[in-house]
Amino acid sequence: MGIPMAARMIIPMTTRTTDPLPVLHQLFSPAFPVGAFAYSHGLETAIAEGRVADAGTLRDWVSAVVEHGAGWSDAVLIARTAAGEDVADLALALCVSPGRQTETQAQGAAFAATVRAVWGADVTDAAYPVAVGHTLRALDLPLRDAIRLYLQAFAANLISAGVRLIPLGQTDGQRLVLALGPVFDQLADAAMTAGTDDLGGLTPVTDIDSLRHETLGTRVFRT
Numbered sequence: 001m002g003i004p005m006a007a008r009m010i011i012p013m014t015t016r017t018t019d020p021l022p023v024l025h026q027l028f029s030p031a032f033p034v035g036a037f038a039y040s041h042g043l044e045t046a047i048a049e050g051r052v053a054d055a056g057t058l059r060d061w062v063s064a065v066v067e068h069g070a071g072w073s074d075a076v077l078i079a080r081t082a083a084g085e086d087v088a089d090l091a092l093a094l095c096v097s098p099g100r101q102t103e104t105q106a107q108g109a110a111f112a113a114t115v116r117a118v119w120g121a122d123v124t125d126a127a128y129p130v131a132v133g134h135t136l137r138a139l140d141l142p143l144r145d146a147i148r149l150y151l152q153a154f155a156a157n158l159i160s161a162g163v164r165l166i167p168l169g170q171t172d173g174q175r176l177v178l179a180l181g182p183v184f185d186q187l188a189d190a191a192m193t194a195g196t197d198d199l200g201g202l203t204p205v206t207d208i209d210s211l212r213h214e215t216l217g218t219r220v221f222r223t
Contacts, residue, residue, distance in 0.1 A: 020141045027135065027146075028153040030160075033114055034107040034128070036153070040161040040221035041065060041103065042210030047165045048218075055172045058162040059179065061206065066155050067183055069203035070100070074129035074154070075147050075191035076199050081133025082143050087196065091127035094199065097210040099223035104128045111135070148188040155180050161221060 026032065043061060046052040052061050065071055073094050080087050095101040108128035112135075115123045121138040123131060129150075136146050156177050163173040190198075213223055 020139075021145065023139065024141060024146050024149050027111075027115075027132075028149040030153070030157070032111070034110045036107060036157045037160070038221060039103045039107070039157070039223045040165075040213075041070070041158055041223060042097075042099070042206055042208075042213050043158055043161050044165060044219060044221045045209040045213045045216060046206075047162065048216055052162065053166060055168055055176060058159065058166065058168070059176050062155050062158045062162070062176070063180060063183065064203050065158065065206050066151060066180065067187065068201040069206055070094075070201075071151055071154055072187055072191075072201055073199050075151060075187050076194045076196070077127070077129040078133045078136070078147055078150060079143060079191045079194065080196060081130050082136045082146075084137070085196070088126050088130050090196065090199070091130050096207045097213075097223075099210050099213055103223045108132075115139075144188050144192055147191050148184045151184040151187055152177065152181075155184070165220065 030036070043052065046061055052058050077087050077091050077094075091104065092101060095104060104127040105125075108131040109125040111128060112123045112125050112131040115121050115131075115135050115138075119139060121135060123134045123138055125131070126134065132146070132150060135141070136143060159173045159176050162168060163170060210223065213219070213221075
């Protein structure tokens, strides 16, 4: 039996006729089908080599990525895209490894496809933060709240990977997400006024972890 027409209707949201926060929570929910659970951003390498082995070292690794690596860069790319700038090529150029490029392109394409299917917004496939920025612009969603929730979702996914691989308890994982809350706030505030000249970071250890991931003998994650 086919799906009823009402169930297939696309309900566009082009103006703030409803509370935007539930929409943002939906976009950055673990249930939103971008496949984030398949990626560790190189964390699997650090755990396999014993350098990340408990809650403290996991927090250090994730915090570095969020504050000084892809977290900060993605926050700026989202803001600039939402402001109407074309940073699609720059977003890919910032990827330090083929794995990181696969990660952002695959998640961005999945994110854009779901937004098109659900909201009918004209969002093309792009690197993940670029697809997010286009969506915020198309749906007229609040930028700062979106960046903060994006960063929280990014960090929470990495922490979830650590919880599974180290392993840690679920409560430990939730404590780590909570502890990083001020970092998400600070970066979201800074990204609001940052330009492309403010992009970049210094996370050589995590970058090397990403590059070496493909050489691991046993891998659970794609990156």
